Structure formats: structure tokens, C-alpha cells
Amino acid sequence: MAFPGLQHIAITVSDLERSTKWYSALFGADPVLDEDEEGGRFHHAVYALDGGTLLGLHTHQGRESGDRFVEERTGLDHIAFGVGSHADLERWAQKLTELGIAHDGIKKAHYGSGVSFRDPDNIALEFFAAPEG
Structure with a gap:
């Protein structure tokens, strides 16, 4: 059985409005989805990329750390x-x-x-x- 490809990537952002404008300019497209998650734990704006992969920008209703991304930290x-x-x-x-x-x-x-x-x-x-x- 072949291992499946990536279906989506979700990243947490500190300012959803700012990031949505930035990614929309980069992608040359608006999100295909912009909504609160069913349980109300997060809001996401989701982009459809070529090849079928989705990229989601998440905000966790004010619970984000506010820290800037550092690739040396464990994770992404x-x-x-x-x-x-x-x-x-x-x-x-x-x-x-x-x-x-x-x-x-x-x-x-x-x-x-x-x-x-x-x-x-x-x-x-x-x-x-x-x-x-």
C-alpha cells in the first residue's frame, strides 16, 4: 500500500486578517473556505492549491501564543x-x-x-x- 500524499497543511497565525491578505496576494486567489470550526475552537481561512492540497490559516480565538515562528523550535x-x-x-x-x-x-x-x-x-x-x- 502506497503512503498517501499531503491533503492539507494548517498553520496558526497571529493575525488572521493580515495573513489572509498576504497569502491571497501570494496565491493570487481568495480562500475557498473562511469559517469557524464546528466546535468553536478555531477559525480558519483555507486555500486550494494546485494538485489538490489545501493550506489553512488558523486562529484559535485569542489563545495563540503570539510568539513569532522559529524553525529551531521542535515542530515545523x-x-x-x-x-x-x-x-x-x-x-x-x-x-x-x-x-x-x-x-x-x-x-x-x-x-x-x-x-x-x-x-x-x-x-x-x-x-x-x-x-x-
């Missing part, structure tokens, strides 16, 4: 969005620049290339392309 290190080619990475780096989102440019390694950047809560994000050829 970063989220990588797969792109098809180095040319796609160049286009995404340009879009980040146009949106005023700081990034480190394209970094190359033997296992692939990526462009790293951060969301408003400092969550580490990346566009990543496998090696070509």
Missing part, C-alpha cells in the same frame, strides 16, 4: 511549494519582489533549487524545483 521547519523548473523559480522570485516580499534569491544544491522567504509571522516558506535533467 518550513513549507515548500513545488515548481516544475528553474525558469519557474525565476518567475516566482520576480513575483515575490513585485509583492515586496523579501527573499534570498535562488539557491542551488545537488538535490534541487529553491527560493526562501517568510510570511508575516516569520513562517519559513520556499519555492522548490527538483534538479533538471
Whole structure:
């Protein structure tokens, strides 16, 4: 039996309105879902990404710690969005620049290339392309 792929990723944000605006600009789309969870424990705005994966922004009704994201803390290190080619990475780096989102440019390694950047809560994000050829 094959292990299943990721269906969704949910991240907790400190300011849902700010993060929803930021991710909507990055994705070029609005959330497909924006509602309170049935039990009232959290509210989420959910985006549908290519390939069927969902990315949810969660707020826990004021119970968030307010701490900025640090990848050295146990838990999430970063989220990588797969792109098809180095040319796609160049286009995404340009879009980040146009949106005023700081990034480190394209970094190359033997296992692939990526462009790293951060969301408003400092969550580490990346566009990543496998090696070509």
C-alpha cells in the first residue's frame, strides 16, 4: 500500500486578517473556505492549491501564543511549494519582489533549487524545483 500524499497543511497565525491578505496576494486567489470550526475552537481561512492540497490559516480565538515562528523550535521547519523548473523559480522570485516580499534569491544544491522567504509571522516558506535533467 502506497503512503498517501499531503491533503492539507494548517498553520496558526497571529493575525488572521493580515495573513489572509498576504497569502491571497501570494496565491493570487481568495480562500475557498473562511469559517469557524464546528466546535468553536478555531477559525480558519483555507486555500486550494494546485494538485489538490489545501493550506489553512488558523486562529484559535485569542489563545495563540503570539510568539513569532522559529524553525529551531521542535515542530515545523518550513513549507515548500513545488515548481516544475528553474525558469519557474525565476518567475516566482520576480513575483515575490513585485509583492515586496523579501527573499534570498535562488539557491542551488545537488538535490534541487529553491527560493526562501517568510510570511508575516516569520513562517519559513520556499519555492522548490527538483534538479533538471
